[in-house]
Amino acid sequence: MHTVNVPLGERSYDIEIGTSLDQAGPQIKGLGLGQKIAIVVNPTVKELYGKRVVDSLKVQGFMVMSIIIPDGEQYKNLDWANAIYTALLTNGFDRRSLIVALGGGVIGDLAGFAAATYMRGIPFVQVPTTLLAMVDSSVGGKTGVNHPMGKNMIGAFHQPRKVLMDLEVLRTLPKAEFLSGMAEVIKYGVIWDSAFFDYLDSNRERILGLDADALTHIVKRSCEIKAEVVGRDEREGGLRAILNFGHTVGHAIEKAENYTMRHGEAVAIGMVYASRLAHGAGLCDATVPERVERLIESYGLPTGLRALSRKPTVQELMDTMQIDKKAEGGKVKFVLPKSIGEVVITKEWDDGVLKTLLGAA
Secondary structure: OEEEEEOOHHHOEEEEEOOOHHHHHHHHHOOOOOOEEEEEEOHHHHHHHHHHHHHHHHHOOOEEEEEEOOOOHHHOOHHHHHHHHHHHHHOOOOOOOEEEEEEOHHHHHHHHHHHHHHHHOOOEEEEEOOHHHHHHHOOOOEEEEEEOOEEEEEEEEOOOOEEEEOHHHHHHOOHHHHHHHHHHHHHHHHHOOHHHHHHHHHOHHHHHOOOHHHHHHHHHHHHHHHHHHHHHOOOOOOHHHHHHOOHHHHHHHHHHOOOOOOHHHHHHHHHHHHHHHHHHOOOOOOHHHHHHHHHHHHOOOOOOHHHOOOOOOHHHHHHHHHOOOOEEOOEEOEEEEEEOOEEEEEOOOOHHHHHHHHHOO
């Protein structure tokens, strides 16, 4: 097992990589919290792993209930957050009670948001079961739900008390979901670590073959990078915004697809367009977008709008980006690469260049 610490003073916590779901009880017992635990989970994950986690918790003396959320991004909303509040209130949960998010990014975001807002904040633990959740949404304390006008527009920063990652669960993950997570892994190479980018390129077969050492390395390195960024800038006042590489166009694509496209697939496309925009702005040479697109494509991820079920208009995408939460003063911030391993955050980009790129797709 490898431990990565997220250094946030009194809100610091450990990410335990390579632990077993059967150790969830002892791990959570060590936090010294209350005896009531609500596991937020979808039906698929409950069937696969729910009993193991519940049994592990009950052996440690916890009172456990499960809150079942339907599977899908469309359920990450205030209605289902309210369903969690109702279940917690009905069962007498107080401020020392605990929420465990067992599942992917939707479950983690929704359960975390409920934990952040129930009684003005109760503790929660992330137990991610997808690659995307392991390397991205379970770490850093961003929680939230969607609004019909945009993704993650309602949310709060609320750090988990611990993150528990059993990498064996990735072996039951559908291939498309695994590849979706790889988009966020690739992101870390572009924004922070060129050697990691090269590792992903030269070890593709091992990674796609679910080699244990390769999986451990990519999850650990991704978490190390995110922990360092979040430790320097918890609430996205500056540096943390680099984690949004690919997300500006990506979120607009997700909305255009009514949230039926996987998050990582949309981000993959967004990274390609951000890289092309950087080249169009003279920030990088042509090899940067070429290498980004080639690596993304080599992992079976989409690279353009042709992958969508319908091609949205350029104006539709531009309008959605304008109401993105990353916009300031009517100008959208983009994360653009200068090279592999280095990016800049800027509001100084050319609308015309982006419109041309999107229109040429």
